[in-house]
Amino acid sequence: MIRRHLASATLLVLTAFSTATLAQGIQLVTPDEAKLPNATGQITSRGVTRGPGIKQVSPDPAAKSIKGPFDLKISFEPRGGSKIDPSSVKLTYMKNPPVDLTDRIKGGIKADGVEVDKASVPPGEHQIRVTVKDDEGRQTSSVVSVNVTN
Numbered sequence: 001m002i003r004r005h006l007a008s009a010t011l012l013v014l015t016a017f018s019t020a021t022l023a024q025g026i027q028l029v030t031p032d033e034a035k036l037p038n039a040t041g042q043i044t045s046r047g048v049t050r051g052p053g054i055k056q057v058s059p060d061p062a063a064k065s066i067k068g069p070f071d072l073k074i075s076f077e078p079r080g081g082s083k084i085d086p087s088s089v090k091l092t093y094m095k096n097p098p099v100d101l102t103d104r105i106k107g108g109i110k111a112d113g114v115e116v117d118k119a120s121v122p123p124g125e126h127q128i129r130v131t132v133k134d135d136e137g138r139q140t141s142s143v144v145s146v147n148v149t150n
């Protein structure tokens with residue numbers, strides 16, 4: 001009985017810490033990761049698909065540059081009556097080798113998108129591939145680009 005209460009309390013503390021950490025900000029990309037060579041080959045934004053839509057809401061995709069830290073908000077748009085599978089969401093920093101960012105933003109993943117307050121990245125241009133599937137197994141990928149200045 002005590003172990004069960006201790007496990008529940010630990011889970012509550014970890015959940016609160018994860019949520020608080022996202023609210024206070026996270027280091028989305030480290031300086032060492034930013035120094036890695038850019039991914040080689042073509043980085044496409046998306047192909048023709050019937051999978052979910054992915055839309056960069058914040059930072060404004062039309063902005064030429066932004067100051068960090070910034071709020072990262074990406075919305076998912078299910079199609080044809082399907083539902084988004086939040087467990088399928090993956091964020092990959094487009095470097096060589098690629099860097100999986102998913103665990104860093106795990107608490108900000110919801111069925112309707114990703115929301116992270118005060119994401120920090122070093123100055124420079126950064127491309128992050130967002131991949132999501134719906135409950136019918138249809139997958140879509142899109143690249144979010146941000147150019148951060150000091």
